[in-house]
Amino acid sequence: MRFGAVKIPDAKGAVLAHSLVIAGRRLRKGRTLDASDLALMRDAGLQDVIVARLDAGDIAEDSAAASVARAMAPDPALSYLRLTEASTGRVNFYATVPGVLKLEVDRIEAANRVDPLITIATLPPLTRTVPGRMVATVKIISYGVARMSVERVMDFLRGTMSVQPVMIRDAALIQTDTGTGSLKGESAVRGRLEALGIAMDEVLTVPHRTRPLADSISASAAGLVLILTASATSDPDDVAPAAVREAGGTVTRFGMPVDPGNLLFLGHQGGRPVIGLPGCARSPALNGADWVLERVSCGLEVGDGDIAAMGVGGLLKESPARPYPRERRR
Numbered sequence: 001m002r003f004g005a006v007k008i009p010d011a012k013g014a015v016l017a018h019s020l021v022i023a024g025r026r027l028r029k030g031r032t033l034d035a036s037d038l039a040l041m042r043d044a045g046l047q048d049v050i051v052a053r054l055d056a057g058d059i060a061e062d063s064a065a066a067s068v069a070r071a072m073a074p075d076p077a078l079s080y081l082r083l084t085e086a087s088t089g090r091v092n093f094y095a096t097v098p099g100v101l102k103l104e105v106d107r108i109e110a111a112n113r114v115d116p117l118i119t120i121a122t123l124p125p126l127t128r129t130v131p132g133r134m135v136a137t138v139k140i141i142s143y144g145v146a147r148m149s150v151e152r153v154m155d156f157l158r159g160t161m162s163v164q165p166v167m168i169r170d171a172a173l174i175q176t177d178t179g180t181g182s183l184k185g186e187s188a189v190r191g192r193l194e195a196l197g198i199a200m201d202e203v204l205t206v207p208h209r210t211r212p213l214a215d216s217i218s219a220s221a222a223g224l225v226l227i228l229t230a231s232a233t234s235d236p237d238d239v240a241p242a243a244v245r246e247a248g249g250t251v252t253r254f255g256m257p258v259d260p261g262n263l264l265f266l267g268h269q270g271g272r273p274v275i276g277l278p279g280c281a282r283s284p285a286l287n288g289a290d291w292v293l294e295r296v297s298c299g300l301e302v303g304d305g306d307i308a309a310m311g312v313g314g315l316l317k318e319s320p321a322r323p324y325p326r327e328r329r330r
Contacts, residue, residue: 001054003052027040061089067150068138068150071157089142098197120138121136122135168224171199172220176228176229210239
């Protein structure tokens with residue numbers, strides 16, 4: 001692509017680089033100049049104009065953006081994405097369902113190394129989505145770009161982004177009671193589930209003892225069981241993890257390197273996931289349980305390695321309701 005000032009007679013078919021206002025008429029940048037535009041410039045006394053001119057091997061910005069976007073999500077409906085029409089070299093991607101964003105990070109990074117004029121920006125992988133949330137944008141920085149670069153980018157990007165939708169439809173919340181005061185947390189947990197499109201039809205309260213909690217877990221018909229204990233779960237053999245095992249389930253992870261959220265545990269019982277929520281889940285503020293809940297709800301496997309990897313970036317904003325803050329005033 002050639003960029004710079006040219007004489008007015010030579011500008012036909014070129015792309016206007018900077019907006020102009022001539023005789024009360026606005027010519028917007030990015031416009032392909034025609035004979036009437038050139039006549040307007042001549043009548044105004046202009047001798048030259050700054051334009052971009054595509055070479056034979058170039059693609060205009062909108063065509064390039066549309067091609068790159070289609071490569072990234074060849075069938076948007078199947079990927080639970082909506083793409084905008086290309087405009088000013090940009091295509092935006094929007095989620096159409098609640099879920100999490102799945103990305104092939106290495107291939108997207110490789111695509112971004114091909115040509116600095118072709119850019120792909122996304123939300124972080126496994127970010128929670130809601131219908132209408134923008135999750136990515138393709139932007140061609142110049143008015144045109146080499147066809148060869150577009151084709152290389154497309155090769156890297158094919159099928160690299162989708163939304164993994166929520167698979168679980170209903171959940172039970174089981175709270176324990178030590179008899180020391182009123183229970184709080186149902187509202188915040190319900191809000192989290194509603195954001196994922198999950199119904200919370202079962203809300204139970206049982207004594208803070210292993211046997212009654214185990215019985216409630218076994219009796220629940222929900223696709224996901226959430227446990228919120230009155231007293232923090234501080235050991236793999238504490239009341240709630242022990243109750244999951246007594247109900248015939250397993251505990252696959254106790255603790256996570258995310259703060260707030262350290263005291264989460266994850267397990268399975270009766271073929272469905274069980275999450276032991278940390279006390280910070282009583283607040284609607286983001287905590288480690290949100291990351292686990294979102295992935296589990298979308299049917300993704302969450303193993304030791306996945307939770308361990310959450311530590312980098314896992315120092316989250318502290319809730320003002322936290323009873324034992326990280327830092328105490330001296």
